Amino acid sequence: MSRIAFRPETVTAVTDEERIIVGFPDRYEFDVYDNSEKPLLKIRKEGEPLPVTDRHKNYYFETEVLKFLATEAPRPKDEDIRKAMVYPKFLPAYQRVIPMDNGFYFVVTDTLPKASTVDLFDSKGVFAGRFVTEAPATTFVFKGGKAYGIDLIGDYRCDKRYAYSVETY
Numbered sequence: 001m002s003r004i005a006f007r008p009e010t011v012t013a014v015t016d017e018e019r020i021i022v023g024f025p026d027r028y029e030f031d032v033y034d035n036s037e038k039p040l041l042k043i044r045k046e047g048e049p050l051p052v053t054d055r056h057k058n059y060y061f062e063t064e065v066l067k068f069l070a071t072e073a074p075r076p077k078d079e080d081i082r083k084a085m086v087y088p089k090f091l092p093a094y095q096r097v098i099p100m101d102n103g104f105y106f107v108v109t110d111t112l113p114k115a116s117t118v119d120l121f122d123s124k125g126v127f128a129g130r131f132v133t134e135a136p137a138t139t140f141v142f143k144g145g146k147a148y149g150i151d152l153i154g155d156y157r158c159d160k161r162y163a164y165s166v167e168t169y
Contacts, residue, residue, distance in 0.1 A: 001065050002085050006052055008092035015099040025092035030107075043105065043125040049090035050110055050117075057087055059112055094119070100142040104128070104166065108137045120166070128166065135162055 011023035011030065019040065023030030032041040061082060069075055091110060098106040103123030109130075110117040116137035120128040139149040140162075147162040 001068060002087070005060055005064075005085070005087050006056070006091050007088075011094070011097050013097055013099055016101060019099070021097050021099060021105075023094070023097050025094050028093035030094075030097050030105075041125050043121055045093075045119065045127060049093065052087050052089060052091055055112055056091065057085070060087075061085065096138050098140050098142065101144065102142075102166070106137070106140065106142070111138050135160075 008025035011021070011025060013021040015021070015032075018035040020033045020035065020037070021030055022033070028047065029042060029044040031039060032043070034040055061078075065081060065085070066078075069081070094107045094109045095111060096108045098108070100106050105121040105123075105125075107119040107121065108116055109119055114134045115132055116135065117130065117132050118137055119130050122128050135147070136149040136151045139151075140147045141149075145164075147164050149160055149162065150157050151160045152158075
């Protein structure tokens, strides 16, 4: 489990205009192609990588490690497993790139329960800003000027619709 913790994975997405987004979160950049694979845009952002914090480690342990070990019998003690876990120092540059229906790119750089950090880029790849939201940003889909996501209410997963606006940047 240590080897896969916070490992960067290739990110892909398709826009409503059939543009293809391919990203490599080991560095902060992603490419946008048309549907014939012609490069249209490369988006890069300089910056320091975000560190893996104790909150990240605890969240990973609770959501991934314990779920994986649920079928193990007999199972080692949680504290023994925690001691054996080795985490990287830094998070991947981002976790997901979500195309918005206004042409912007919604880049989830960090996500914890009720605290997703998001970078926003306009349709030309210009950085518009960074913000933190309590909404479940990694599940978002943008349609008709609204954001739709799946959130937990109690123990149940529910579809939620969020209004948003891009003010100035």
